[in-house]
Amino acid sequence: MPISLRATTTVGLSLFALAVTLANADDRNHDWDGHGRNEALIQVGPRAAYLVDGMDDGALKRKLQSCENKPVKRTNWSIAHRGAPLQFPEHTRESYEAGALMGAGIVECDVTFTSDGALVCRHAQNDLHTTTNILVSPYADRCIKPFTPAILDANGGVTKAASAECRTSELTLDEFKTLRGKMDASYSAATTPQQYQGGTAAWRTDLYAGRGTLVTFAESIKLNKSLGVKHTPELKAGDAASIAAVFGSQDRYAQALIDDLRANGVRPKDAYPQSFNPNDVLYWVRNSAYGDQAVFLVDYNAATDNIVLFDTTGKQLLTREEQNAFFKSLRQSGVKIVAPSFNALLTVQGNRIVPTVLAKDLRAMGFDLISWSFERTDLRKGAAGVGGYYDFDPTGAVIKKDSDMYKALDVLAKDVKLIGMFSDWPGTVSYYASCMGLQ
Numbered sequence: 001m002p003i004s005l006r007a008t009t010t011v012g013l014s015l016f017a018l019a020v021t022l023a024n025a026d027d028r029n030h031d032w033d034g035h036g037r038n039e040a041l042i043q044v045g046p047r048a049a050y051l052v053d054g055m056d057d058g059a060l061k062r063k064l065q066s067c068e069n070k071p072v073k074r075t076n077w078s079i080a081h082r083g084a085p086l087q088f089p090e091h092t093r094e095s096y097e098a099g100a101l102m103g104a105g106i107v108e109c110d111v112t113f114t115s116d117g118a119l120v121c122r123h124a125q126n127d128l129h130t131t132t133n134i135l136v137s138p139y140a141d142r143c144i145k146p147f148t149p150a151i152l153d154a155n156g157g158v159t160k161a162a163s164a165e166c167r168t169s170e171l172t173l174d175e176f177k178t179l180r181g182k183m184d185a186s187y188s189a190a191t192t193p194q195q196y197q198g199g200t201a202a203w204r205t206d207l208y209a210g211r212g213t214l215v216t217f218a219e220s221i222k223l224n225k226s227l228g229v230k231h232t233p234e235l236k237a238g239d240a241a242s243i244a245a246v247f248g249s250q251d252r253y254a255q256a257l258i259d260d261l262r263a264n265g266v267r268p269k270d271a272y273p274q275s276f277n278p279n280d281v282l283y284w285v286r287n288s289a290y291g292d293q294a295v296f297l298v299d300y301n302a303a304t305d306n307i308v309l310f311d312t313t314g315k316q317l318l319t320r321e322e323q324n325a326f327f328k329s330l331r332q333s334g335v336k337i338v339a340p341s342f343n344a345l346l347t348v349q350g351n352r353i354v355p356t357v358l359a360k361d362l363r364a365m366g367f368d369l370i371s372w373s374f375e376r377t378d379l380r381k382g383a384a385g386v387g388g389y390y391d392f393d394p395t396g397a398v399i400k401k402d403s404d405m406y407k408a409l410d411v412l413a414k415d416v417k418l419i420g421m422f423s424d425w426p427g428t429v430s431y432y433a434s435c436m437g438l439q
Contacts, residue, residue: 042072042103044427051428054403060410067435076105077413077438078430079232081373081422082123083107087205089181090131091121093213093223100227103430106272106420107229109220111257112236117246118173119217119260123184125238128166130186132179132214135164135193139179142170149191161188162196169242173216181212203378217257221264232272232295233257235280254280258288268292272370274339278312278330285334295337295370296330300344302391307344307358324361331365337419338362339370345416346392346408353398353411363417371412372422374429379405406432413438 049068055061083095084102091110099107109121128134128143135147145165153159164186168176183200190196200206215223217233224231235257240250247253254275261271268288274295275281285291299308309317309326317323327338345359362369377388382404384396390408393399398407409432412418423429432438 041101042074044072044102044431047425048428048431051403051406054401055406060406064406064432064435072103072431072434074103074105074228075430075433075438076230077420077433078104078426079420079422080104080107080426081424082110084425085184086375086425088208089183089212090123092181093215094208094211096220096223097227099426100229102427103434104426105229106232107224108232108234108422109217110234110236111217112168112238113246114168114171114173114176115246116172119256120168120176121215121217121220122168124236125169125242126165126167128168128179129164131184132181133197134166134179135196137179139171139175140193142166144170147193147196150189152189158189162186162190164196169238169246177214179214181214182209201378203380217260218264221260221266230270231266232274234274237277250279251283254283258284258290261290281335282312282333291334293337294335295339296335298338298340298344300341302343302387307340327362327365331367336368337370338367339372341389342371342412343389343392345371346411348393348397351398353408355411355416359416368419369416370420371418374405374409374421374423375425
């Protein structure tokens with residue numbers, strides 16, 4: 001029986017079957033090219049069906065409905081952003097397994113480091129206080145800013161939020177591995193470290209936070225290989241003094257990521273190293289075969305309606321002219337892929353979503369485009385007032401409900417012509433990509 005949109009087996013239960021299969025895996029498939037492995041295990045779960053059912057009648061809905069009883073194929077167009085952190089603790093083994101189970105062809109490890117130079121998967125050097133249980137562990141005293149309880153007024157209102165800051169670089173690898181991942185959240189009114197562990201948004205869940213196994217970058221590579229998926233490690237910015245103390249320089253930090261890829265037998269065509277720092281991307285292009293698919297990440301600031309772009313000297317580029325001149329210099333230097341957040345690539349004209357000028361400029365320069373991150377916004381009431389990735393539609397003129405996210409995805413695929421889309425719940429993107437025949 002094909003695994004389809006309406007498969008009744010849940011993602012959580014199916015992880016057991018995935019684990020059993022992978023436990024017996026060997027290295028026979030080290031020449032895997034991105035398709036074909038573990039296809040029978042792909043299950044997108046009920047969410048894609050829920051979203052499609054809620055769409056307004058039209059050609060897009062009919063097309064997506066036409067695929068409901070067809071197998072969902074793994075595609076590199078679907079990229080697991082931190083795994084599947086809509087419901088699983090990000091950058092954990094369990095989150096990566098869930099992302100692969102939902103058909104992602106590429107899985108992301110954000111790369112940061114421990115005090116002894118090990119590369120580990122965390123979204124930031126300094127996020128352990130919200131993404132792990134460190135504050136209730138024996139290593140709470142390593143936090144550079146210890147837990148400070150909230151200050152509450154007489155009515156229980158928060159006058160000063162609870163806070164902490166805990167860094168991977170203050171722990172050895174062995175110490176880091178004792179921690180447990182949790183949903184990325186904190187409780188602002190917490191008066192104890194135990195209370196601070198809460199705060200998960202109502203539209204997410206703690207249902208799958210019972211384990212949360214932390215992994216090194218090398219372990220994520222091994223896991224990805226066993227899952228039959230490719231790798232997109234993002235070299236995270238960090239405290240300059242810590243990077244200098246551990247690696248000696250930013251270039252050596254960038255080289256460490258490449259060294260782990262090479263040491264673990266990753267072919268250059270199976271990896272997409274990423275960074276917001278153009279110097280990292282240019283270092284990879286100039287010094288490694290892995291630079292051929294290096295990805296330059298670009299953020300967007302809704303308040304200024306402008307991308308956030310710095311050149312190799314750290315100068316912020318604010319005008320379209322200087323931004324395009326810099327992008328052209330990157331293209332001439334061999335950078336082939338740019339990845340802006342999708343609110344920088346979409347805008348609304350009347351009742352239609354269309355590509356932005358930036359999207360057209362980058363395509364005209366010859367860049368391939370990837371974007372991020374789908375399923376990271378609560379759209380249950382539409383985009384009006386939501387902000388974030390959907391601030392391209394501030395009044396909710398087009399995105400009126402959660403199902404309308406497929407309208408945005410369709411424009412990103414067909415008009416912006418992305419080669420890949422990150423998602424916090426890859427099943428949503430995997431179903432679309434498989435139905436549309438994207439690679």
